[in-house]
Amino acid sequence: MELVIPLSKSGEPFFRQIYKGLRQAILSGAVPSGERLPSTRDLAEQLGVSRTVVLLAYEQLLAEGFAEGRGGSGTYVPGGLSRTIPMREMRLARLKLSRYGSAAAAAVGAVDSPGRRSSPVRYDFAYGRSAIESFPLEIWRKIMLRHARRAPLREFEYGPAAGSLVLREAICAHLRRSRAVVCNPSEVIVVNGSQQALDLVTRVLVERGDRVAIEDPQYDGTREVLRAAGAKLLPVPVDRDGLNPAKLPEHAALVFVTPSHQFPTGAILPLARRFELLKWARRKNSIIVENDHDGEFHYEGRPLESLQGLDREGRIVYLGTFSRTVFPALRIGYLIVPKSLAPAFTAAKWLNDLHSATLEQETLAEFINSGMYERHLRRLRRRNAVRREVLLEAIHKYLERRVEVTGDGSGAHVVLWPLRRIAEDIAIGQAAMRGVGIYGISHCFLKRPTRPGFILGYSRMNEAEIREGIRLLGETL
Numbered sequence: 001m002e003l004v005i006p007l008s009k010s011g012e013p014f015f016r017q018i019y020k021g022l023r024q025a026i027l028s029g030a031v032p033s034g035e036r037l038p039s040t041r042d043l044a045e046q047l048g049v050s051r052t053v054v055l056l057a058y059e060q061l062l063a064e065g066f067a068e069g070r071g072g073s074g075t076y077v078p079g080g081l082s083r084t085i086p087m088r089e090m091r092l093a094r095l096k097l098s099r100y101g102s103a104a105a106a107a108v109g110a111v112d113s114p115g116r117r118s119s120p121v122r123y124d125f126a127y128g129r130s131a132i133e134s135f136p137l138e139i140w141r142k143i144m145l146r147h148a149r150r151a152p153l154r155e156f157e158y159g160p161a162a163g164s165l166v167l168r169e170a171i172c173a174h175l176r177r178s179r180a181v182v183c184n185p186s187e188v189i190v191v192n193g194s195q196q197a198l199d200l201v202t203r204v205l206v207e208r209g210d211r212v213a214i215e216d217p218q219y220d221g222t223r224e225v226l227r228a229a230g231a232k233l234l235p236v237p238v239d240r241d242g243l244n245p246a247k248l249p250e251h252a253a254l255v256f257v258t259p260s261h262q263f264p265t266g267a268i269l270p271l272a273r274r275f276e277l278l279k280w281a282r283r284k285n286s287i288i289v290e291n292d293h294d295g296e297f298h299y300e301g302r303p304l305e306s307l308q309g310l311d312r313e314g315r316i317v318y319l320g321t322f323s324r325t326v327f328p329a330l331r332i333g334y335l336i337v338p339k340s341l342a343p344a345f346t347a348a349k350w351l352n353d354l355h356s357a358t359l360e361q362e363t364l365a366e367f368i369n370s371g372m373y374e375r376h377l378r379r380l381r382r383r384n385a386v387r388r389e390v391l392l393e394a395i396h397k398y399l400e401r402r403v404e405v406t407g408d409g410s411g412a413h414v415v416l417w418p419l420r421r422i423a424e425d426i427a428i429g430q431a432a433m434r435g436v437g438i439y440g441i442s443h444c445f446l447k448r449p450t451r452p453g454f455i456l457g458y459s460r461m462n463e464a465e466i467r468e469g470i471r472l473l474g475e476t477l
Helices: 014-028 040-047 051-064 099-106 137-150 165-179 193-205 220-228 271-284 339-353 358-369 372-398 424-433 463-476
Strands: 068-070 074-076 188-191 211-216 232-239 254-257 287-291 316-321 333-336 403-406 413-418 454-457
Touching (some): 014 051, 040 051, 137 358, 165 358, 193 316, 211 220, 220 232, 358 372
Antiparallel strands (some): 068 074, 316 333
């Protein structure tokens, strides 16, 4: 047992200080009733004092009944002691938060959605989750174990802030093929998921009071990190074709967009609007932040290239994550930044947490370079396509013309828009009573939503669960 007992040379004798420290630990419950105290030899070594000093402290504890000796076993806290001795009521200090701390505290109810349910439901249409059961975990374990065994000692030292070079090269090669992203490894910053990417973008590019345009509705993780930074948020309405460039504000330092699968509506920004957005950014000398969280999943027609691939002026910051395609606990994402911004972002990453975990980066790099990642993506796309088809068929069968569906062309969730007025919270509660988990969309709006809607993810459910879940939802709606 390790006990922290600060000793002062200018205070009372050491044995009294040790006695008081042990007594406080017993009274506070840090050392509970029935617990064995450290041997006098061990405690003397921990505190850097002679054993005689500790013996004097233990004698005092034994004399006052705070400890009892058991022959051949040691010294223990008497049973039931902590329950019989009244403790003085603590008066907690009133501590002041920074403006950021206050904003973060105010955002507690808005972040981490969809939150974990207190009681699980049988048919949970949770969104933003990866299909962990289909990931080749055994292959991943073997690669990671091999790297752990064979890695030279230098790889267990601190790594480069921007991330492992071999992973940054692998990310570039993959994004050039799959998303037509224009980049080289020096422009890649490896981060701990897309949320850290958003946080770094805000720290590096946003001043308190800056005007920032965001989609409405939008990903609440974007909204709250900007609010915490003190940005002035300017909502831009989203329709069936995503963000409407004609409604962009007159002036904004940045605009945050999700063009490949708008979150949460699922709209795909058409090519004409992409060019309009780039023209607006050029006129206003603004930066575009492209969140391509679901860019790997597209089901109808040829997928549109990334917005970043159309940029010819270096004014787009592109971010992505492996949380949806590998598994969320990996916590690896990436930023592709214009070359002029790379030094600032690299320094901000270092200031934030030095660098992301090296062993996981090396494992992911081999997983990508070996071709296993792309094979896994193909399987995942096929599986999602089947589940999407089943979902749409079930909606057509059991909900008929009572809802409108958006977001079914890409990603791994759809949005149901009831065609008559209903209360989101009541519908969610009624569905849960039937064992169905659905999630409201109203929390994604900066302005008051014009109608209720429900986000339904389908990547974690099999075909039978999807059909039965929608059948029960039909009874609810």
